[in-house]
Amino acid sequence: MSDKTGFLAPSTYSRLLPHAVLMTGALFMLLPFYWMLLTSIRAPAEIFNVSLWPIPQSFHALENYAAATQTVPLFRFMLNGVIVCLGILVVQLLVAIPAAYALAKLPFPGAKLFFSLVIGALCVPMQVLALPLFIGLAWADLLNTYFALMAPFLLSVFAIFLFRQTFKSYPDEIIQAARLDGMSEMAICWRLVVPSALPAIAAFAVFSIVAHWNDLYWPMIVISDMRLAPPPLGMLFFADAESGTNYGALMAGAAVLTSPLVICFLLARRQFIEGITMTGVK
Template sequence: MTAMRIKNLVINLALGAGGLVMLLPFAWMLSLSLKPENEIYTPDIAFLPREWDFANYVEAWTVGYAGTFVINGVIVTLGILVLQYLTIIPAAYVLARKNFRIRGLIMSTVLAVLLIPPQVTAIPVYMMLAEARLLDTYAALIIPFASSAFGIFLLRQSFRTVPQELIDAARMDGASEAYTLWFVVVPQVLPALAAFGIFSVVTHWNDFFWPLLVVTSIERATPPLGISIFASNEGGNEVGPMMATATLVVMPLVIAFLIARRRFVEGVTLSGLKG
């Protein structure tokens, strides 16, 4: 028993040390965002500011367009997530619960799409958006990601764990196929939906490559692109406002994860129980 306790203690200490190493850059970012300029350019290392200064956040929100970046990020990530839910839920349900001749072929195609880097299809998609005159719009940031092969695969695994008796009972009560899907089956896989939602929001909130291609104005810039533009405009000299902008960009993700963390863990754990 003593050996087991020592083993658990060592594991917990190792995990704690790893967590501290990962959190250290974020703690330093937050510290710099709250320091006046005269405290930033000093040889001393101090996490807590001697004088708490929120002027960096005011400058980031007004001069640095941090508010615009955050609002654009919310619009784009939520728009993508809603469209993805509307497309991947029916697709995953059909692949999980319906038997038809080419189901295996379609599933193999979905898995093959997972192996294709998004950069491969970037130029053709860009040209189509340019022909449709959709560049530098929210549509250009949202439409190319209206579905997700990873989401279809994840939800298919979860749909396969739903008892068939539950679906049969809904049909015996006269429920339509659509009602059965959205009001009977979907509530059973909410953890997987939450897990996919976190993956989707984090991925597209932090996406820099695609917005860099299709966005040309600061009014449509998403958070990572906006930070890059702000840093370029300021020449990298305004460290405090840049750290404040980065903090404002990171905070929505942290809050979203804290709200959905239990569902996220459940979804990642349970979605692989049945192949």
């Protein structure tokens, strides 16, 4: 609202300023994706054109996307990413949900110690464990397998922590009533507590899928076969095949490999936001 002089009131400025800052940050974050899409439809002569106009002088999308899909098996890379991400996510949920329920709702000796270990494990980076894991997988002759890609991530301490904070807010009275009705602890966990925590599970699923779809460090260590390469490693093989010169095709390949993540987030955005904002609220 404006005052008598025609200017906006100070309270209006205070409300608009945060939105303006957020919109500016969003534009800077979206700019690389916009440039990627724009480059993927440009002709080679326009690649280094600094113009951000969305309509190129020469529409080259068909050639770029055809080159991207024919030079290397992009869809095979995407299939590998789906297999690895879903395999990791399923095992993470099967392990983390009962563990989090036990830490949140079952009093047992050493519960605080176990939770402290979970917090401590959050501080251990993946790079610390890479060498012993690689040696173990090499000794077991499991390199260049899907299992090698998934093995270090099948147990997620972040999932245990996140679900434990969510399960703590579930009413103890309902759990006690279910026990009196004869339900087992596993039945209470999966049939009562888990349905109430679906937003948190959806939020973790988005985190997990995005993290492992984009992971390049570990696949570079355990995978040398192009047929098993996940999307980021596949893009490296693509860059080698193209000698890094066909930027239009490279950006077309990047757009193809990024699209599943965008679709995944758009489908789960409401549950993702709800799960993040409500986690740990009593």
